Amino acid sequence: MIEIKNLSKxxxxxxxxxxxxxxxxxxxxxxxxxxIIGLSGAGKSTLIRCLNRLEEPTNGQIIIxxxxxxxxxxxxxxxxxxxxxxxxxxxxxxxxxTVFQNIAFPLxxxxxxxxxxxxxxxxxxxxxxxxxxxxxxxxxxxGGQKQRVAIARALVNNPKILLSDEAxxxxxxxxxxxxxxLLKRIRDEFGLTIVLITHQMEVVKDICDKVAVMENGKIIxxxxxxxxxxxxxxxxAKSFINSLHSNIEDELIYKENFDGxxxxxxxxxxxxxxxxxxxxxxxxxxxxxxxxxNINNLVSTSVGHLILxxxxxxxxxxxxxxxxxxxxxxxxxx
Ligand SMILES: Nc1ncnc2c1ncn2[C@@H]1O[C@H](COP(=O)(O)OP(=O)(O)OP(=O)(O)O)[C@@H](O)[C@H]1O
Numbered sequence: 001m002i003e004i005k006n007l008s009k010x011x012x013x014x015x016x017x018x019x020x021x022x023x024x025x026x027x028x029x030x031x032x033x034x035x036i037i038g039l040s041g042a043g044k045s046t047l048i049r050c051l052n053r054l055e056e057p058t059n060g061q062i063i064i065x066x067x068x069x070x071x072x073x074x075x076x077x078x079x080x081x082x083x084x085x086x087x088x089x090x091x092x093x094x095x096x097x098t099v100f101q102n103i104a105f106p107l108x109x110x111x112x113x114x115x116x117x118x119x120x121x122x123x124x125x126x127x128x129x130x131x132x133x134x135x136x137x138x139x140x141x142x143g144g145q146k147q148r149v150a151i152a153r154a155l156v157n158n159p160k161i162l163l164s165d166e167a168x169x170x171x172x173x174x175x176x177x178x179x180x181x182l183l184k185r186i187r188d189e190f191g192l193t194i195v196l197i198t199h200q201m202e203v204v205k206d207i208c209d210k211v212a213v214m215e216n217g218k219i220i221x222x223x224x225x226x227x228x229x230x231x232x233x234x235x236x237a238k239s240f241i242n243s244l245h246s247n248i249e250d251e252l253i254y255k256e257n258f259d260g261x262x263x264x265x266x267x268x269x270x271x272x273x274x275x276x277x278x279x280x281x282x283x284x285x286x287x288x289x290x291x292x293x294n295i296n297n298l299v300s301t302s303v304g305h306l307i308l309x310x311x312x313x314x315x316x317x318x319x320x321x322x323x324x325x326x327x328x329x330x331x332x333x334x
Contacts, residue, residue: 002064033184265331
């Protein structure tokens with residue numbers, strides 16, 4: 001559905017050149033909720049803004065449903081943009097217009113029939129549960145309500161893609177949760193493809209199917225959310241996952257403080273329910289000391305981690321590790 005090929009963007013300010021994104025390649029499937037996570041300055045906003053050409057890429061291609069949008073003239077671009085809704089961290093509502101008028105605005109620009117506009121907007125107001133606020137002004141709404149209005153406005157042209165630029169960053173955890181549930185409903189009921197950027201791992205955990213980790217303008221890791229949580233490859237991905245927990249991080253476990261072998265186990269939903277560790281202790285002549293543990297409930301399954309110190313002779317420890325591997329538990333020796 002969305003194919004990003006060798007995309008780069010350079011900003012020039014005075015004598016300074018900044019490559020905000022460098023040679024980015026991504027493939028996003030229809031109906032996917034695809035998260036791009038990274039620290040401030042990683043290039044996330046620039047990347048997502050290139051997807052509807054709010055930002056003009058310097059090099060590369062963005063192919064949406066087979067059409068390279070980097071080559072389109074203004075009128076064709078306008079048509080494609082109608083199929084790409086966008087929501088923002090600070091909502092970007094028109095303060096002089098009511099909730100109804102804000103949602104209706106894109107259709108009014110198109111000079112659509114008044115009755116059609118009314119029917120469409122009322123339907124969306126119902127969908128985002130704001131019918132009782134249709135005549136209110138943005139200043140009379142909470143942050144969560146403002147984002148619901150922005151979401152309804154983004155949907156008014158029946159887009160195929162929704163871009164979300166840190167849409168929950170300004171909201172409290174409970175409101176974030178309700179907005180994420182709404183985004184999930186939009187994907188499930190309308191079949192939209194959602195691309196979202198965030199610096200919050202909670203967002204990835206709660207709704208993303210796939211994730212790309214961005215750093216210094218580059219994508220450094222891409223995977224399904226499950227695999228990323230199960231087996232993060234880069235230090236940045238690991239530290240985002242660790243930010244969800246107050247547990248001991250891998251980096252804080254100094255091997256030299258322990259006599260035994262330190263291993264990190266990752267297991268998926270079903271294996272989490274089996275008494276694998278107690279079986280291992282019974283079956284092999286080793287002792288296991290739990291140093292840290294956590295479980296992340298993702299969209300479709302849970303991913304658990306356990307850090308153990310194993311003591312015993314090397315042969316028995318190796319046999320125990322082999323046993324864990326046979327049980328589909330991912331084992332990493334730290
Ligand atoms: N219009 C611009 N002119 C010059 N430099 C820019 C411009 N926009 C972004 N940059 C630079 O490009 C880099 C990436 O910025 P970008 O806003 O895309 O990152 P980000 O990951 O979205 O960060 P944040 O979460 O803080 O918004 C930064 O170094 C930033 O200073």
